[in-house]
């Protein structure tokens with residue numbers, strides 16, 4: 014019986030990535046040497062494709078954002094990717110944009126992105142409540158996340174059971190009152206929190222932190238445990254100490 | 257990055273810039289604006305029926321800006 018190591022990161026938001034957090038994560042990955050690398054989505058921000066985007070936002074274009082997202086995938090080298098609601102803007106526009114020309118170009122870039130995932134041997138799922146990934150040993154469901162409440166890990170457990178997700182940008186844990194044990198985690202984000210200005214008037218933003226999650230999973234039983242690394246000020250704190 | 261991806265980004269970038277900056281002439285409008293103007297009047301039509309509607313209006317010489325009378 015042996016334990017395998019995993020590392021989960023989320024919400025770098027393309028061009029809005031926090032460069033210091035990305036660097037810390039990659040340094041941590043070099044030391045932790047995980048068997049499984051998990052990206053929990055919002056790899057891109059894609060604000061020009063937001064419904065109701067202003068013409069200024071559209072004029073910003075998506076090249077830089079897209080390039081930064083791909084660079085993140087190349088640096089972090091995830092084996093698993095659960096697309097987020099921000100990534101999903103591209104796939105949504107591919108099918109439901111009323112502007113025919115935009116729809117067609119989004120469909121091409123969505124297809125090209127799927128080819129990029131394939132080239133990098135990344136197992137991925139679209140942003141959909143019924144889609145999730147799991148490590149080969151079993152363990153938690155891997156999802157981007159849908160529930161934004163005061164207690165997101167508890168809310169996620171309610172719908173998906175044992176799980177690890179991103180989306181809420183807040184490190185959170187729910188330990189189940191259940192005979193089988195189990196838990197849910199939501200992971201901090203890797204974006205520059207100040208740059209995510211769409212949430213500037215939302216008190217939930219006060220709980221956002223930069224960070225990631227690392228853990229171990231039993232290769233026979235699928236039993237697992239995980240720990241947050243959370244940035245407070247300019248210090249990244251892990252249960253093992255200061256990074 | 258694959259060549260296909262670079263090409264897809266460039267063309268999407270162009271499409272976005274057209275949407276945001278293209279100077280329209282006085283009577284020019286996009287299909288999207290046409291659909292939106294019908295939606296504002298409570299009529300929802302698909303992209304393909306929009307094309308045939310526009311063709312009909314065009315051949316009958318009835319095509320005007322969607323926000324002006326008659327469109």
Ligand SMILES: [Fe+2]
Nearest residue numbers: 024055097180
């Ligand atoms: Fe996010």
Ligand SMILES: [Fe+2]
Nearest residue numbers: 055097098180
């Ligand atoms: Fe998200």
